[in-house]
Amino acid sequence: MREKILSVIEQNARIDIKELAVILGMEEIDVANELKAMEEEGVICGYHTMIDWDKTSIDKVSALIEVRVTPQRGQGFDTIAERIYQYPEVSAVYLISGGFDLLVSIEGKSLKEVSLFVSDKLSTLETVLSTATHFILKKYKDHGIVLSKKKTDERESFMP
Amino acid sequence: MRNPLSDEVVKIKPSGIRKFFDIVAVMKDAISLGVGEPDFDTPWHIRDEGIYSLEKGKTFYTSNSGLKELREEICIYTKRKYGVSYEWDKEVIITVGGSEAIDIGLRAMLNPGDEVLIPQPSYVSYEPCTVLAGGKPVIIDLKAENEFRLTAKELLDVITDKTKVLILPFPNNPTGAIMEEKDLIEIAKVCVEKDIFVMSDEIYAELTYKGRHVSIASLPGMKERTILINGFSKAFAMTGWRLGYACGPSEIIAQMTKIHQFCIMCAPTTSQYAAIEALKNGDEDVEKMRQSYDQRRRFLLNAFKEMGLECFEPFGAFYVFPCIKEFGMTSDEFATRFLEEEKVAAVPGTAFGDSGEGYLRISYAYSLDRLKLAMERMARFVNKLREEKAEK
Numbered sequence: 001m002r003e004k005i006l007s008v009i010e011q012n013a014r015i016d017i018k019e020l021a022v023i024l025g026m027e028e029i030d031v032a033n034e035l036k037a038m039e040e041e042g043v044i045c046g047y048h049t050m051i052d053w054d055k056t057s058i059d060k061v062s063a064l065i066e067v068r069v070t071p072q073r074g075q076g077f078d079t080i081a082e083r084i085y086q087y088p089e090v091s092a093v094y095l096i097s098g099g100f101d102l103l104v105s106i107e108g109k110s111l112k113e114v115s116l117f118v119s120d121k122l123s124t125l126e127t128v129l130s131t132a133t134h135f136i137l138k139k140y141k142d143h144g145i146v147l148s149k150k151k152t153d154e155r156e157s158f159m160p
Numbered sequence: 161m162r163n164p165l166s167d168e169v170v171k172i173k174p175s176g177i178r179k180f181f182d183i184v185a186v187m188k189d190a191i192s193l194g195v196g197e198p199d200f201d202t203p204w205h206i207r208d209e210g211i212y213s214l215e216k217g218k219t220f221y222t223s224n225s226g227l228k229e230l231r232e233e234i235c236i237y238t239k240r241k242y243g244v245s246y247e248w249d250k251e252v253i254i255t256v257g258g259s260e261a262i263d264i265g266l267r268a269m270l271n272p273g274d275e276v277l278i279p280q281p282s283y284v285s286y287e288p289c290t291v292l293a294g295g296k297p298v299i300i301d302l303k304a305e306n307e308f309r310l311t312a313k314e315l316l317d318v319i320t321d322k323t324k325v326l327i328l329p330f331p332n333n334p335t336g337a338i339m340e341e342k343d344l345i346e347i348a349k350v351c352v353e354k355d356i357f358v359m360s361d362e363i364y365a366e367l368t369y370k371g372r373h374v375s376i377a378s379l380p381g382m383k384e385r386t387i388l389i390n391g392f393s394k395a396f397a398m399t400g401w402r403l404g405y406a407c408g409p410s411e412i413i414a415q416m417t418k419i420h421q422f423c424i425m426c427a428p429t430t431s432q433y434a435a436i437e438a439l440k441n442g443d444e445d446v447e448k449m450r451q452s453y454d455q456r457r458r459f460l461l462n463a464f465k466e467m468g469l470e471c472f473e474p475f476g477a478f479y480v481f482p483c484i485k486e487f488g489m490t491s492d493e494f495a496t497r498f499l500e501e502e503k504v505a506a507v508p509g510t511a512f513g514d515s516g517e518g519y520l521r522i523s524y525a526y527s528l529d530r531l532k533l534a535m536e537r538m539a540r541f542v543n544k545l546r547e548e549k550a551e552k
Binding site for chain 1: 175177180181184185190192196197199283284333334451456458459462505507511512528
């Protein structure tokens with residue numbers, strides 16, 4: 001039941017509870033209770049809006065930063081990750097396998113702002129060994145949704 | 161000049177939905193609920209295999225019956241899904257969609273005057289294909305009170321000495337009706353007793369929303385008298401690839417292969433390579449699409465309930481078949497006014513046989529948002545008609 005609810009609201013968080021109950025063939029009250037429980041348990045962490053900022057007049061710059069760090073005894077990467085994710089500029093932090101340790105996603109108003117954040121805040125943390133900044137030039141697909149292209153229905157409108 | 165045409169072909173009625181097509185073509189922001197194909201794109205890994213086959217230069221004819229590997233995969237699939245075992249080299253033929261299989265199957269089996277039982281409402285090709293194959297169509301009018309399932313009694317009532325083939329189109333287009341195992345057992349008994357062959361068109365088999373689809377070929381004594389028709393269009397969203405298949409007794413498949421060889425040669429090679437991938441790794445995609453359809457199905461049934469519109473619960477394909485008899489107009493009139501006044505296109509039930517009178521086929525191969533908009537317009541239309549009726 002949870003999986004079914006999640007698979008629908010993952011695609012459409014704005015669906016109302018009544019409609020959700022109808023399409024899943026459940027009772028409205030059960031769906032409402034399950035949603036509430038999942039919010040409380042932290043299964044559902046939030047409801048977000050997918051925005052293509054390029055289509056607005058608001059300037060946004062985002063970058064992915066590879067960070068190499070020295071893991072700390074007894075704490076591994078957790079302490080340094082926690083230091084990094086406190087900054088509001090940071091939208092995501094992942095511990096990853098491969099040639100570096102953390103992948104940090106940053107959003108700012110301009111290239112300068114992001115660069116300054118990396119040079120002033122991130123690189124200066126004592127356990128950070130090195131950083132490599134990759135500015136995002138164009139988003140093609142995000143959260144499973146292809147941006148910029150709107151699909152039209154090309155099917156024949158009548159077909160037996 | 162002499163008459164250049166075949167009388168038999170000229171006699172065949174053109175499809176009744178042409179007129180709607182013309183209206184909708186010039187209409188702005190019409191919502192169509194009239195399509196008979198999935199709204200999903202073919203899953204990428206399947207398309208990718210098709211592309212890869214082209215890159216490798218696999219652009220030749222295949223054998224007449226189709227690629228060995230595809231026929232083998234089909235045998236694995238029918239065994240795994242429906243518990244029917246076929247021999248890949250003698251009992252399977254790959255066709256250009258299920259449509260071709262229907263045509264060559266009937267041509268391979270019928271002698272002049274043989275009667276073919278066609279339950280209706282059903283897909284539009286059975287009747288003309290029967291006529292073109294020299295057979296005589298005998299229509300069985302399915303009834304709403306049986307949820308448009310075929311009953312043994314209805315079958316027995318029309319069987320004569322000439323009856324040779326029963327077409328079994330379930331899950332059904334346009335009604336969405338299915339035949340469950342208990343229903344099929346009754347039909348199978350009659351077929352064995354009366355020595356009738358079955359052409360079972362199971363193109364919508366994967367889109368079943370109540371239990372698992374049962375193929376009549378899996379019932380005792382039926383495999384040897386059943387042509388099982390299926391394809392990739394509906395299950396894997398591959399309509400444009402034009403690929404289907406038929407499985408059945410080797411003596412019938414051999415004759416079908418002969419016709420296929422002379423008029424088609426072989427089904428499209430690229431599509432056959434893509435289809436192998438579909439059967440090998442497509443289960444998850446099918447399940448995802450099935451769940452989406454199921455959600456939309458529930459949405460529509462609920463919408464009709466709120467409108468107070470009578471509709472039996474269909475458990476297959478991607479159609480619902482609401483009853484519009486309360487408005488005292490024909491399906492054609494209703495569909496025409498619905499299109500002209502609310503710009504929503506649905507197919508009148510009569511496009512699928514006379515017994516579709518009083519019903520409307522609504523396809524849910526559309527996104528929920530689209531369906532929501534269409535149902536708002538339908539509710540408004542239904543209210544308007546009821547008010548009109550009350551004033552009279």
